[in-house]
Amino acid sequence: MNEPKKLVLVGNGMAGVRTIEHVLKLSPGAYEMTVFGAEPYPNYNRIMLSKVLAGGTDMKEIIINDLDWYESNGIQLYKGDAAVRIDTDNRKVISESGVEASYDALIIATGSNPFILPIPGARKEGVIGFRDIHDCNKMIEAAKSYKKAAVIGGGLLGLEAARGLLNLGMDVTVVHLGKHLMDRQLDAPASEMLRRELEEQGMNFLMEKQTAAIIGRRRAEGLEFADGSRLEADLVVMAVGILPNVELAKSAGLQVNRGIIVDDYLQTSAPGVYAVGECAEHRGIAYGLVAPLYEQGAVLAKRLAGVDTDGYAGSVTSTKLKVSGVDVFSAGMFNDAEGTRSLRYQDDIDGVYKKIVLKDDRLIGAVLFGDTSDGASLFSLIKSGESVAGREKELLLGYQTGQSSLSPLARLESCSEDEIICGCNGVTKGRIVEAIADGNHTVGKIKGCTKASASCGGCRPEVEGLLQLYGGDMAGEPVKEGICGCTSLSRDEIVSSIKELRLLSVKETMNVLGWSEPEGCSKCRPALNYYLGMLWPAEYADEKESRFTNERYHANIQKDGTYSVVPRVYGGVTSPADLKKIAAVAEKYNVPMVKFTGGQRLDLLGVKKEDLPKIWEELDMPSGHAYGKTLRTVKTCVGSTFCRFGTQDSIGMGIELEKAFERLNTPAKVKLAVSGCPRNCAEATIKDLGVVAIDGGWEIYVGGNGGVKVRAADLLCTVKTEEEVMEWTGAYLQYYRETANWNERTSVWLERVGLDAIKAALEKQEDRQALVSRIEETLSRTTDPWKEIIENPELRKNFMPLAEAGAGAGETLGGRRS
Numbered sequence: 005m006n007e008p009k010k011l012v013l014v015g016n017g018m019a020g021v022r023t024i025e026h027v028l029k030l031s032p033g034a035y036e037m038t039v040f041g042a043e044p045y046p047n048y049n050r051i052m053l054s055k056v057l058a059g060g061t062d063m064k065e066i067i068i069n070d071l072d073w074y075e076s077n078g079i080q081l082y083k084g085d086a087a088v089r090i091d092t093d094n095r096k097v098i099s100e101s102g103v104e105a106s107y108d109a110l111i112i113a114t115g116s117n118p119f120i121l122p123i124p125g126a127r128k129e130g131v132i133g134f135r136d137i138h139d140c141n142k143m144i145e146a147a148k149s150y151k152k153a154a155v156i157g158g159g160l161l162g163l164e165a166a167r168g169l170l171n172l173g174m175d176v177t178v179v180h181l182g183k184h185l186m187d188r189q190l191d192a193p194a195s196e197m198l199r200r201e202l203e204e205q206g207m208n209f210l211m212e213k214q215t216a217a218i219i220g221r222r223r224a225e226g227l228e229f230a231d232g233s234r235l236e237a238d239l240v241v242m243a244v245g246i247l248p249n250v251e252l253a254k255s256a257g258l259q260v261n262r263g264i265i266v267d268d269y270l271q272t273s274a275p276g277v278y279a280v281g282e283c284a285e286h287r288g289i290a291y292g293l294v295a296p297l298y299e300q301g302a303v304l305a306k307r308l309a310g311v312d313t314d315g316y317a318g319s320v321t322s323t324k325l326k327v328s329g330v331d332v333f334s335a336g337m338f339n340d341a342e343g344t345r346s347l348r349y350q351d352d353i354d355g356v357y358k359k360i361v362l363k364d365d366r367l368i369g370a371v372l373f374g375d376t377s378d379g380a381s382l383f384s385l386i387k388s389g390e391s392v393a394g395r396e397k398e399l400l401l402g403y404q405t406g407q408s409s410l411s412p413l414a415r416l417e418s419c420s421e422d423e424i425i426c427g428c429n430g431v432t433k434g435r436i437v438e439a440i441a442d443g444n445h446t447v448g449k450i451k452g453c454t455k456a457s458a459s460c461g462g463c464r465p466e467v468e469g470l471l472q473l474y475g476g477d478m479a480g481e482p483v484k485e486g487i488c489g490c491t492s493l494s495r496d497e498i499v500s501s502i503k504e505l506r507l508l509s510v511k512e513t514m515n516v517l518g519w520s521e522p523e524g525c526s527k528c529r530p531a532l533n534y535y536l537g538m539l540w541p542a543e544y545a546d547e548k549e550s551r552f553t554n555e556r557y558h559a560n561i562q563k564d565g566t567y568s569v570v571p572r573v574y575g576g577v578t579s580p581a582d583l584k585k586i587a588a589v590a591e592k593y594n595v596p597m598v599k600f601t602g603g604q605r606l607d608l609l610g611v612k613k614e615d616l617p618k619i620w621e622e623l624d625m626p627s628g629h630a631y632g633k634t635l636r637t638v639k640t641c642v643g644s645t646f647c648r649f650g651t652q653d654s655i656g657m658g659i660e661l662e663k664a665f666e667r668l669n670t671p672a673k674v675k676l677a678v679s680g681c682p683r684n685c686a687e688a689t690i691k692d693l694g695v696v697a698i699d700g701g702w703e704i705y706v707g708g709n710g711g712v713k714v715r716a717a718d719l720l721c722t723v724k725t726e727e728e729v730m731e732w733t734g735a736y737l738q739y740y741r742e743t744a745n746w747n748e749r750t751s752v753w754l755e756r757v758g759l760d761a762i763k764a765a766l767e768k769q770e771d772r773q774a775l776v777s778r779i780e781e782t783l784s785r786t787t788d789p790w791k792e793i794i795e796n797p798e799l800r801k802n803f804m805p806l807a808e809a810g811a812g813a814g815e816t817l818g819g820r821r822s
């Protein structure tokens with residue numbers, strides 16, 4: 005056997021160590037390895053520092069390779085000992101402590117340094133970047149003694165730092181230079197939705213602010229901006245981008261631009277010297293995310309091991325913000341440009357935004373907010389560059405089934421074993437399939453042994469997909485998945501645990517049931533809030549912060565940031581007096597548009613947030629709840645009161661239903677209608693519950709939907725009296741409340757549960773009555789939200805402009821929404 009060659013790695017970080025891991029696998033024993041690391045730790049997962057700061061994990065959990073690993077692989081590690089010189093003529097590296105290491109091959113993987121703004125005061129105590137364990141510890145320490153943090157930079161790092169500092173109890177203001185947060189990853193609508201969501205989480209923002217100086221004596225006391233205004237802050241985190249760490253390479257005479265220039269085989273301008281990771285510049289790009297760096301590392305390892313490779317051709321990147329409660333995904337070229345076309349979908353009620361960008365029938369970019377479940381599939385289509393002609397709508401609206409040729413499952417099945425599924429941790433499909441074959445049959449177990457899905461969580465749908473494909477048969481047991489990435493518990497398990505253990509708050513539920521994310525996410529928080537309210541109508545106090553914006557402000561937020569006002573008009577029947585009131589407020593507050601809705605209501609559109617309480621006060625009408633997961637409207641036809649075909653009083657029936665069930669919290673919105681004869685002018689058979697009058701009675705239809713996916717309702721029963729209509733409706737709605745998943749419309753629920761099962765549950769009158777008594781218990785505790793807001797000065801403050809609300813130092817400078 006040949007003498008091993010000498011391989012030296014400078015930079016004990018993510019890209020460099022990943023490269024030598026590959027070399028060890030491809031050609032064990034071929035190299036004698038020496039590693040210099042400036043940090044005093046073994047190799048760790050830098051991206052998890054955000055989670056450490058946010059309290060989601062601890063330092064020991066983020067170590068990728070412990071000291072034993074170096075030892076058992078015969079690697080000489082000099083930790084806490086930076087390389088200070090490279091002698092390319094004599095092929096050796098010299099370290100700070102004086103160690104000299106000769107090399108046949110040298111890998112430079114020195115990463116980046118945080119960019120520190122060159123402004124007065126930038127070196128003061130209390131001003132830091134966020135790059136390593138040391139910075140993370142410093143922030144955790146600072147939060148114990150100081151309360152006001154300013155994060156400069158509203159990019160990925162800044163927002164993750166801000167979320168962490170909020171979790172540590174600090175009052176956090178993010179100062180951003182541009183108009184839009186995460187401007188390198190998101191378009192304006194997604195960025196706006198993100199800002200609103202983060203404001204709801206308690207973050208303050210100062211947008212379009214240029215920091216001119218850090219003020220304070222020895223320690224930072226605040227920021228001064230170019231416009232002369234100031235912000236108090238005793239901790240300042242700079243997160244305004246990174247600079248590749250090229251000093252060592254530069255001083256060794258290597259060709260350097262922004263990064264160290266490398267070719268497709270990661271070779272620098274010096275023989276035997278390679279560079280990978282953030283410090284390298286390939287075809288003009290220095291990447292700042294791990295996935296492309298791991299791809300580089302895989303190519304370099306092959307090169308060093310003498311294995312054939314086509315070289316590295318550059319990467320398309322995707323990102324996911326690691327802030328719990330916010331789902332944001334961005335990939336590829338997400339901005340419109342010449343020769344591209346884009347499709348968008350925006351649902352302001354559920355806070356979902358999707359955009360895909362196409363060029364020549366190929367998908368080249370995507371932005372997702374609120375629902376990022378299709379991110380991985382879209383990303384693999386972007387990478388594959390295949391034609392998506394004719395499938396654009398499916399891509400935008402999401403994969404409905406697992407059957408289409410585009411479905412994530414089909415794609416996963418056909419992709420090669422080497423395809424990286426988890427970009428953050430560089431885990432391939434082959435490795436995950438192997439883990440499944442070894443008996444790991446939950447995402448949690450796969451996470452434990454491969455680290456796939458342990459970081460940003462973006463690959464979780466793909467890991468779940470692989471479990472579906474390869475888990476069931478091998479295990480002989482069904483694969484169990486949780487309601488979201490924070491738990492492996494199903495909806496039913498959660499609901500029964502809440503009941504059995506008498507859990508009474510969202511936080512307690514997450515703690516007791518072992519949530520992986522201490523704050524939960526935008527899927528589980530509102531779901532838990534709903535389940536708790538449904539189970540404990542008397543004891544549970546609704547948690548506003550677990551609701552979407554519309555339900556928090558009791559108004560639908562519109563695309564321009566204004567709100568809409570929809571007063572309750574029972575059964576769609578109004579009066580001259582109410583119409584006058586509506587007209588008067590519309591005129592007085594310059595409401596730009598008054599419109600009839602599909603549910604026979606009047607909608608005042610374009611209302612400013614601060615006008616909402618005044619308008620509701622002057623209207624003195626109940627809320628129409630046009631914004632919530634609740635009973636929306638009962639649409640009625642004129643019925644026997646005026647119509648010559650009418651067999652029953654559909655208006656009276658509709659009003660009675662609406663008065664009985666208004667303000668009811670439901671898993672998803674619920675719409676009702678009542679028609680006075682089978683001509684069905686109120687379109688009752690495409691409603692969640694529709695009542696149609698017949699000779700001598702009423703038919704009750706359920707599970708209809710007139711939305712994206714039209715579904716004709718099924719006949720539940722035929723009854724004779726109005727009392728029976730009320731009883732069946734109450735029982736049906738309560739059964740839906742008790743058994744549906746949060747956010748599941750009745751049309752989907754009915755198909756999942758089955759009409760026969762629902763009929764069986766409601767068949768016996770005693771069962772119906774038990775359900776009715778439970779719904780009545782809930783209904784007896786509801787109140788009109790706007791009446792409450794109007795009468796409560798504290799609640800009214802939420803709608804006031806900042807100055808009137810009496811904001812603190814950071815807030816008066818602008819940006820904060822309450």
Ligand SMILES: Cc1cc2nc3c(=O)[nH]c(=O)nc-3n(C[C@H](O)[C@H](O)[C@H](O)COP(=O)(O)OP(=O)(O)OC[C@H]3O[C@@H](n4cnc5c(N)ncnc54)[C@H](O)[C@@H]3O)c2cc1C
Pocket residue numbers: 014015016017018019020040041042043050051052053054085086087088113114115116134135136161249252280281282283291292293294295297326428459460
């Ligand atoms: C808080 C945070 C969160 C992040 N989250 C994500 C994420 O979610 N997804 C994602 O894709 N990316 C994320 N990133 C970026 C990701 O961590 C980097 O892209 C990745 O770590 C770069 O790997 P690297 O090996 O090039 O550099 P590094 O991991 O920084 O490693 C370089 C190492 O070299 C050492 N070094 C420097 N000079 C010398 C020298 N002269 N001698 C010896 N050692 C030296 C440094 O101390 C460092 O340890 C995040 C970064 C941070 C800071």
Ligand SMILES: NC(=O)c1ccc[n+]([C@@H]2O[C@H](COP(=O)([O-])OP(=O)(O)OC[C@H]3O[C@@H](n4cnc5c(N)ncnc54)[C@H](O)[C@@H]3O)[C@@H](O)[C@H]2O)c1
Pocket residue numbers: 121156157158159160161162164179180181182185186187188213214215243244245246291292293323324325326460
């Ligand atoms: N979830 C993730 O994938 C993740 C998380 C953290 C960090 N990272 C990576 O770490 C690196 C550093 O992240 P970053 O957010 O610092 O870099 P970035 O370049 O992505 O964002 C910096 C932001 O700061 C803003 N900015 C620039 N100058 C400013 C100024 N003077 N005042 C206020 N704002 C200013 C920019 O407009 C930009 O939005 C990036 O490569 C990033 O991709 C990734």
Ligand code: SF4
Pocket residue numbers: 641642643644647648649650651654679680681682683684685686
């Ligand atoms: S459904 Fe029948 S009763 Fe009602 S308006 Fe139409 S025709 Fe008249």
Ligand code: FES
Pocket residue numbers: 425426427428429456457458459460461462463464
């Ligand atoms: S892609 Fe981030 S955890 Fe897998």
